[in-house]
Amino acid sequence: MDKTDIAHLEVLSFAKLASKDQTELNKLLEACRKQGFFYLDLAGSNVSHGLHQRLKALSLMKDWFDRPDEEKMKLHKDSVTNGYKPPGTLSGVVKHMKDGFENIKLPRDNFLGTGDSLPEVFKNDKEVFRDDLEISHGVTLTILSCLSDLLQPPVRLEDYHQENMSSQSTMMYFRYAKQCADKSSGVGHNMHTDLGTLTLLYCEQWGLQVYAQATDSWKYVQPRPGLYVVNVGDALRFLSGNDLLSALHRVVPVPGHESEYRYSTAYFLRPGNETEFRTSENTVVSALNWHDQKYNVFKAAHVEQEKNTILTGGIGAF
């Protein structure tokens, strides 16, 4: 990969952020304002075992993705937040083609109650998935509390994410199809901004790209084993009065990796459903309504997606 094709992202220490180290806090604010993306290192923090649990969950999921389609489809639900999604249900990264990924979603509200979206074979490993979900949730809330300290908003950002509020927060495990295979079902993950507050991603393979507004170009997010990638979503951008950047990103096929599946995992922290904010369309909507609008646009044809700012938050690239 050419160096000029790679995004320069800051590496932040979660241990330092959690202890409110001022230098680290300043780096956080700069990263959230300028790029909307940064690497996060959990080493030396009280949740450093989170990475181990994430990797364990991912490895269990890798085996599950190899199971026959009929078996996976048993977990398909008529829901965008729960259960199994087969490839090709959303618009993909290539114009007029669908997406090239499947995923399984474990909504936090639901999982903490019954764990019902977890495949039966993993019921014995429920602790792994619960740890991954809860550690990821705690990490993103701590980052939010740092941002509240920095920005001093009238309402602290964590207050939109209280335990007694239902939300669309969810953990997702992804598998992208091999690129040498028949692509008729779809390719990659179309450009978008994340709809929620913060995303805590882990992936050891190339493919993720972030849009650099300054140069009007796409840059790869280099996979750095051991480090998570965090990005700001629309809800946080809107709640910060557009101060923080909800960066546009996508997943593309990578030359030289045609014979590999690509696996990634992400926890999406989202505000309580009733939280209200003003969007890039200058409408005041609830977090739940914004979630639903985004998914309608994710599913829509490319020509429809270009008609408003919902997919991209109004940030270039069409």
Ligand SMILES: O=C(O)CCC(=O)C(=O)O
């Ligand atoms: O698979 C990835 O690396 C990113 C996925 C993503 O951007 C998303 O699901 O919002």
Ligand SMILES: [Fe+2]
């Ligand atoms: Fe995303």
